[in-house]
Amino acid sequence: MAGLTIEFxxxxxxxxxRLVIAEDHVAPVVAVNIWYGVGSKHEVPGKTGFAHxxxxxxxxxSANVTKAEHIGLIQAVGGTMNGTxxxxxxxxxxxxxxxxxxxxxxxxxxRMGTLLDALSQENLDNQREVVKNEKRWSYDNRPYGxxxxxxxxxxxxxxxxxxxxxxxxxxxxxAASLEDVSAFFRTHxxxxxAVLSVVGDVDPARVRAWVKRYFGGIAPNPSLPVALGDxxxxxxxxxxxxxxxxxxxxxxxxxWGFRAPVFGDPRLDxxxxxxxxxxxxxxxxxxxxxxxxxxxxxxxxxxxxxLIGGASVTAGWATARPGVDLxxxxxxxxxxxxxxxxxxxxxxxxxxxxxxxxxxxxxSLQRVEERADRLSMYATLFDDPGVVNEMLPRxxxxxxxxxxxxxxxVFRIDNRYVLTYLPGLASGDAExxx
Amino acid sequence: xxxxxxxxxxxxPVAGVARPYRFPPFTRTRLANGLSVVSVDLRSRPLLAxxxxxxxxxxxxxxAEAGATVLMARALSEGTEGYDAIALVExxxxxxxxxHAEAGWDAVSVSVDVPSERLPAALDLVAEVAxxxxxxxxxxxxxxxxxxxxxxxxxxxxxxxxxxxFAETIYASSSPYRHSAGGTRETVERLSSKETRxxxxxxxxxxxxxxxxxxxxTGLDVHALAxxxxxxxxxxxxxxxxxxxxxxxxxxxxxxxxxxxxxxxxTEIRIGHPGLPRRHADFHAVAxxxxxxxxLFNSRLNRKLREEKGxxxxxxxxxxxxxxxxxxxxxxxxxxxxxxxxxxxxLAELEAIRMLAPGDxxxxxxxxxxxxxxxxxxxxxxxxxxxxSGLVIQGLPDDELARYRPAIEAVTADDVLxxxxxxxxxxxxxxxxxxxxxxxxxxLESSGFGPISVDREAIASPExxxxxxx
Numbered sequence: 072m073a074g075l076t077i078e079f080x081x082x083x084x085x086x087x088x089r090l091v092i093a094e095d096h097v098a099p100v101v102a103v104n105i106w107y108g109v110g111s112k113h114e115v116p117g118k119t120g121f122a123h124x125x126x127x128x129x130x131x132x133s134a135n136v137t138k139a140e141h142i143g144l145i146q147a148v149g150g151t152m153n154g155t156x157x158x159x160x161x162x163x164x165x166x167x168x169x170x171x172x173x174x175x176x177x178x179x180x181x182r183m184g185t186l187l188d189a190l191s192q193e194n195l196d197n198q199r200e201v202v203k204n205e206k207r208w209s210y211d212n213r214p215y216g217x218x219x220x221x222x223x224x225x226x227x228x229x230x231x232x233x234x235x236x237x238x239x240x241x242x243x244x245x246a247a248s249l250e251d252v253s254a255f256f257r258t259h260x261x262x263x264x265a266v267l268s269v270v271g272d273v274d275p276a277r278v279r280a281w282v283k284r285y286f287g288g289i290a291p292n293p294s295l296p297v298a299l300g301d302x303x304x305x306x307x308x309x310x311x312x313x314x315x316x317x318x319x320x321x322x323x324x325x326x327w328g329f330r331a332p333v334f335g336d337p338r339l340d341x342x343x344x345x346x347x348x349x350x351x352x353x354x355x356x357x358x359x360x361x362x363x364x365x366x367x368x369x370x371x372x373x374x375x376x377x378l379i380g381g382a383s384v385t386a387g388w389a390t391a392r393p394g395v396d397l398x399x400x401x402x403x404x405x406x407x408x409x410x411x412x413x414x415x416x417x418x419x420x421x422x423x424x425x426x427x428x429x430x431x432x433x434x435s436l437q438r439v440e441e442r443a444d445r446l447s448m449y450a451t452l453f454d455d456p457g458v459v460n461e462m463l464p465r466x467x468x469x470x471x472x473x474x475x476x477x478x479x480x481v482f483r484i485d486n487r488y489v490l491t492y493l494p495g496l497a498s499g500d501a502e503x504x505x
Numbered sequence: 506x507x508x509x510x511x512x513x514x515x516x517x518p519v520a521g522v523a524r525p526y527r528f529p530p531f532t533r534t535r536l537a538n539g540l541s542v543v544s545v546d547l548r549s550r551p552l553l554a555x556x557x558x559x560x561x562x563x564x565x566x567x568x569a570e571a572g573a574t575v576l577m578a579r580a581l582s583e584g585t586e587g588y589d590a591i592a593l594v595e596x597x598x599x600x601x602x603x604x605h606a607e608a609g610w611d612a613v614s615v616s617v618d619v620p621s622e623r624l625p626a627a628l629d630l631v632a633e634v635a636x637x638x639x640x641x642x643x644x645x646x647x648x649x650x651x652x653x654x655x656x657x658x659x660x661x662x663x664x665x666x667x668x669x670x671f672a673e674t675i676y677a678s679s680s681p682y683r684h685s686a687g688g689t690r691e692t693v694e695r696l697s698s699k700e701t702r703x704x705x706x707x708x709x710x711x712x713x714x715x716x717x718x719x720x721x722x723t724g725l726d727v728h729a730l731a732x733x734x735x736x737x738x739x740x741x742x743x744x745x746x747x748x749x750x751x752x753x754x755x756x757x758x759x760x761x762x763x764x765x766x767x768x769x770x771x772t773e774i775r776i777g778h779p780g781l782p783r784r785h786a787d788f789h790a791v792a793x794x795x796x797x798x799x800x801l802f803n804s805r806l807n808r809k810l811r812e813e814k815g816x817x818x819x820x821x822x823x824x825x826x827x828x829x830x831x832x833x834x835x836x837x838x839x840x841x842x843x844x845x846x847x848x849x850x851x852l853a854e855l856e857a858i859r860m861l862a863p864g865d866x867x868x869x870x871x872x873x874x875x876x877x878x879x880x881x882x883x884x885x886x887x888x889x890x891x892x893x894s895g896l897v898i899q900g901l902p903d904d905e906l907a908r909y910r911p912a913i914e915a916v917t918a919d920d921v922l923x924x925x926x927x928x929x930x931x932x933x934x935x936x937x938x939x940x941x942x943x944x945x946x947x948x949l950e951s952s953g954f955g956p957i958s959v960d961r962e963a964i965a966s967p968e969x970x971x972x973x974x975x
Contacts, residue, residue, distance in 0.1 A: 075551075097548070097549050097550075098880060098883075098884055099523070099524035099525075099526055099880060100880060100881055100884065134509070134512075134513070134515070135513065135514075135515045135517070138812065139802070139803055139808070139812050142802040142803065143801075143802065143803040143870065146801050146802060146803070146870065146874045146878075147869070147870040147873050147874055147877075148520065148873065148877050149873060149874055149875075149876060149877010149878040149879070149880075149881065150877065150878065150881070151878065151881060166881055167877075167881075168523060168524075168526075168877055168880065168881070169521075169524060170520050170521035170522055170523045170524065171520050171521075171877075172521075173518035173519075173520075173521065174517065174518045174520065176518075177513065177514075177517065177518050180513045181513045183510065184509065184510045184511040184512065184513045185509050185510070185511075185512070185513060187509065188509055196815070197812065197813070197814075197815045198815070199815070200814075200815025200816070200840075201811055201812075201815050201817070201818060202818075203840070204771065204815070204816065204817050204818045204838070204839065204840055205818040207770045207771045207818075207838070207840060208771060208817075208818045208838045209818075211770050211771075212663050212769055212770050212771045212838070213662070213663070214658070214661050214662055260510075261510065272524065281518075284514075285513055285514070286513075288511040288512060288513070289510045289511035289513070290510045290511050319661060319766075320661060321654075321657040321658045321660065321661035321662075322654060322657060322658065352594065352598070352603075353582075353590070353591075353594045354591060354594035354595050354598055359591065362651075363590075363644075363647070366647060366650075369651055369654045369655075369658075390654075390658075392650070392654060393654065393657075419595075419599075422599070423595060423598035423599055424598075426598060426599060426600070426601035427598055427601060427603075429601055430552065430601040430602065430603070430618065430619075430620065433551065433552050433620070434552050434618065434885075434887075437550060437552060437884065437885050438884055438885060439884070
């Protein structure tokens with residue numbers, strides 16, 4: 072089907088703020104999305120979880136906005152909003168009826184310019200407790216909830232900033248101070264570290280005028296970008312690592328983690344298609360063999376998390392059916408990865424994977440919120456919002472041999488981290504056997 | 506050094522002029538056999554969404570076969586007269602389509618997303634799974650075992666365990682809402698392809714079904730496409746209209762139920778009782794009331810428990826609206842040591858909203874949110890088609906969505922108060938706590954919330970299950 076090309080404009084204000092605008096008048100809505108080039112990879116030892124805690128503080132008010140009023144105002148105009156933190160970045164986004172755009176720009180500018188005017192110990196303490204409860208809810212009080220932390224810890228060496236997860240540790244959250252918040256803001260929350268995308272039912276000239284009015288007076292931080300040191304890594308782990316965790320889980324589950332090429336590397340595109348072929352739905356190889364035919368697994372998955380600093384992560388899992396021999400499950404899963412690393416997928420299999428990828432892309436890009444997020448993402452990570460129009464052609468150009476070669480490079484015994492959860496009452500420490 | 510990066514200006518922008526919005530117009534036709542066809546043309550939306558709605562869901566499973574309809578829906582795509590399961594999924598994927606069948610409490614839906622030029626081929630597949638499934642015994646058994654394993658997993662997950670315990674606490678034993686739509690271990694263990702076949706036959710009446718297609722329909726005649734594929738369907742002799750689901754409450758006296766999870770770092774709290782059915786004169790007032798109580802970010806519950814106290818990542822309240830009275834629940838997951846104070850705060854908010862009408866600002870914020878967010882919800886064909894299928898499933902009139910915004914605008918503070926008094930009843934609520942009972946039982950016992958029962962159950966593990974072997 073006809074590809075969808077997103078037309079956009081791309082400019083910088085004198086203070087360094089990058090502004091990307093894309094018009095779409097299908098519905099009377101507009102999405103605003105700011106990516107700041109700061110993520111948990113900028114955290115230093117003893118201060119893990121800070122980028123995310125800071126994201127919460129961004130909703131606690133600024134010079135002209137009171138605590139939680141940002142969200143209240145957006146919701147009161149019939150909008151939706153949120154913020155998220157990840158290893159490479161932090162983003163903030165709102166979707167509102169298009170006649171409310173100016174308010175959103177003002178709100179984002181007010182916190183970029185004046186957050187510290189409203190900062191208080193009380194609000195920091197409150198959000199610290201909220202974040203600790205977020206950690207309990209999302210990770211600690213959830214079956215298999217520690218897998219992200221364990222996989223990142225296994226794929227990245229301790230000195231690498233991807234080694235620790237975005238949520239951080241309870242002790243570090245407890246130690247975060249007002250001074251930390253101020254320093255973090257001064258360093259990272261500057262217009263020359265941000266991309267602002269505005270997508271939807273807008274008049275670009277008016278958007279530019281509003282952005283200039285509200286953001287134009289915010290001073291840049293001349294000492295950006297922050298040097299992170301050399302994040303490059305060897306392409307593989309250099310040896311197999313294994314870990315077994317006994318926890319209150321209902322069924323055993325085997326997780327897999329692999330070091331993979333960085334986001335932007337065409338081999339990661341090929342791995343995305345490999346993920347589709349191996350575990351993308353009921354027709355996929357792992358599902359067919361493990362769930363349907365041999366009935367070893369309750370569910371299977373395999374996917375890649377694209378990262379720009381040294382390596383990405385390809386990860387997956389299989390939940391064992393009760394009574395299943397875990398060695399057999401592990402061997403069968405591994406065999407399927409090896410099969411794709413040995414022989415290219417059939418033309419039909421690759422064509423189906425591409426058709427599904429195309430439908431996914433088109434489905435996602437129908438929403439202005441997703442389009443704004445992608446424009447900000449590609450501008451932040453690759454200095455080029457236009458990558459939004461290149462991804463689908465790139466996926467469609469991947470060959471069967473490239474899928475095989477990418478799998479061969481990644482699915483190696485000396486590049487795998489195998490994490491097994493076993494049911495049991497002995498909650499607690501992992502038994503490492505590297 | 507000043508902390509400020511720059512002055513943005515205290516003057517708050519005022520809103521521009523709103524572009525008029527109306528819910529996308531749709532047309533409804535009928536095939537000769539009575540099947541309704543609804544189409545909604547959304548220009549520049551090339552990825553179409555379609556759904557075949559078949560009334561009758563998990564709510565009318567015979568009690569001994571609870572879960573049969575959910576299992577049936579999952580098994581529809583396990584093989585048809587024309588395709589085995591793998592051939593079907595491959596044919597779907599070649600279209601770049603996704604095909605999905607599922608059952609809720611009130612209906613079974615077969616839905617498809619597909620690029621516009623491949624709609625005819627995708628509707629062929631919808632017809633195939635809806636009218637010609639073969640329910641292969643081995644595959645139905647496998648899906649049944651997967652469901653049994655899922656029950657194990659639900660039991661071990663604090664959130665799902667809390668929802669389970671809450672439903673079985675608030676509904677009478679005569680109500681199917683007492684368990685999950687997918688059935689219980691006892692009922693699911695007995696299901697086989699025979700029950701799935703029966704579950705489909707019971708509701709196979711084209712005169713009761715509706716096909717809804719939305720997206721850029723340029724060059725597509727949805728009625729003709731439907732007539733070619735569904736026009737020769739006849740009612741199954743076993744077809745019967747859906748039953749009215751029994752939603753009787755278990756009790757009208759407040760009581761506390763604790764599900765003990767040793768060492769849990771949080772307590773999952775559910776407080777509530779059976780609510781109201783979707784078709785109810787108070788619907789719009791309840792929507793506004795529920796936004797104020799526990800829907801908005803600055804709702805009373807979230808403001809108190811999260812933004813003031815820091816007890817939780819989020820507190821909310823809401824009604825699960827079904828054809829019969831689905832549950833009303835206030836929800837939060839709080840750190841273990843504040844379990845009892847958190848319940849106190851939640852009960853206090855449930856009482857407060859019944860005592861006094863909301864102020865103007867609070868009322869306006871809730872109404873404006875619901876009115877303003879309405880167009881945002883319908884950006885994609887799948888969302889528009891989903892809203893229309895909701896109308897069909899709930900038996901609502903065609904102008905319900907067009908009427909929504911004016912009806913919300915008209916809700917007054919007194920309407921909110923009346924809705925709270927009628928539909929939020931803390932004195933009759935069950936309080937369900939899934940967490941480390943040993944850490945909060947003494948405080949709970951002196952709280953006076955009501956009589957307390959504690960489940961100290963074994964943690965489910967495969968060793969105690971008897972699911973193996975097929």
